Amino acid sequence: MSGILQGRVAIITGAGGGLGAAHAKVFASEGCAVVVNDINTEAAQSVVDEIIAAGGKAVVNSSDITNYDDSLNAIKQALESYGDLHIVLNNAGVNRDRMFASMTEQEWDTIMAVHLKGHFCISSHAVHYWRGRSKEGKPVDARIINTTSGAGLQGSIGQSNYAAAKAGIAALTLNQAAELGRYNITANAVAPSARTGMTSAVPEMAERMAKPEDGSFDHFAPENVSNLLAWLASAEAESVTGRVFEAEGGRICICDGWRTTAGVDSGAAWAPAEIGAAMKALLAEEVPAQKVWGT
Template identity: 45%
Template sequence: MTGLLDGRIAIVTGAGRGIGRAHALELARHGAKVVVNDFGVSLAGEGTGESPAEQVVAEIVAAGGEAVANAADVADFAAAEALVRQAVETYGGLDILVNNAGFVRDRMLVNTSEEEWDAVIRVHLKGHFATLRHAGAYWRAESKAGRQRDARVVNTSSGAGLQGSIGQGTYSAAKAGIAGLTLVAAAEMARYGVTVNAIAPVAKTRMTEGAFDTSAMALPEDNSPVVAWLASEDARDITGRVIEIDGPKMTVENGWAHGPSADAGARWVAGDVGPALRKLLAEAPEPEPVYGA
């Protein structure tokens, strides 16, 4: 235990395996008390009957830390509220929310079913919203009661959401939505003492092994030290940022920003749009290529 997060109380979603498990272990190693959430589903989001959260709790306790398990579906609004309540009732509060839960159902757009679209958007985007909404309500109430907490949220986006990824249209849309949600939440929740950032992790996990050549990819735990620092009190001046982590390389993502512009002075005439827009595009930087293109 290093003490970076001593006394701080954390929820990590999707923490039974992969990157989430690594986050839970890392936060506990630095002194946080952790609610380890995992719904126990397969890569495609189907029930398996396993209890991976209990296994991670056992690892944390064996190492001298404190942790409890939670098997909630984070995209279930009431279950997400109960997850936040469990942290508060078990440990007396909540300081850190790490949103990580998700799965993939990769398809080219023309082969994607409505059910696949809804399932992926639900667990990633609604799963982030539901926990963030209930944690945010708790932090707002604490602030209004004169007990403002130095709270942290670390969401999980992806390079697929920031640059796009062939065959992952649904996943990319969900992860792009998470990046946008992070910006809004950071602006809205600053008054309650809450910072909200996101990471775009690169790692060899169940989700990547079927989609890419993962032989040279970083390990899940390579992302977790960045999360641990972002969850610390020292990070109180960092908010509204998306940070890509690829092994030893850490990159601040710029996201959408206003580029070159032209003002016609009045409503555009359709025939004038082409030349003006082509001139602007010639002045703007080329977008990064979509993964797999």
């Protein structure tokens, strides 16, 4: 198979279903050899079988992305199977939705482990591999692609754990881009809006995102997001780094992050009683943030 990812090798986490499976199939259709990572090996094997049947290259990997030592095996498998690694696409995720006042420690920790730590583990080992190649004078053209969410960019009622983890992933992406460019590694994140197993489990979302029966453009097809990620993973995207994108249907946006305003400056320490007037001036000049989802 030929395409913009011909000759490249990717690890895609959580690729046994939903967005991850779509990413794996689109990447493979563009010529990429794919390590399909998922703890559900049966689901991962089904994706691999479909890719191979279509003429692509793929293998199953069941490394636990929340376990630092075990996640190294994904990198080892990529190198043993295909001789190199160019792309880590961090996609795996779970939900443990709960209002903050009712959230348990376990619900908090599970989301942080799968999303935030999960984005760290495999990427860390991949970076060690790429940095080593760079120091040896070998060519590196590597990609880290992270998955954030509108919940992380603006908050989401009933998802404080998920929102906090996804916000952390956005900030992590900026740091990775700033630190890893010297090794020819780019880092970008995407906040997708697409039909997945998680959205299908919510009746109102399932109805809104349903595939049209009339054959018209499938706005919420996960492949719409995958196509952007395939381009970001390609050699053509070598100069694009440190960005957070939103992708929905045929629309691609760059998310404009936190920015410092001009502010007010007294030139000296504020007395507590003086801050009320300063705050009034600050709030009068602010550009309101996007509203938290669900408000």
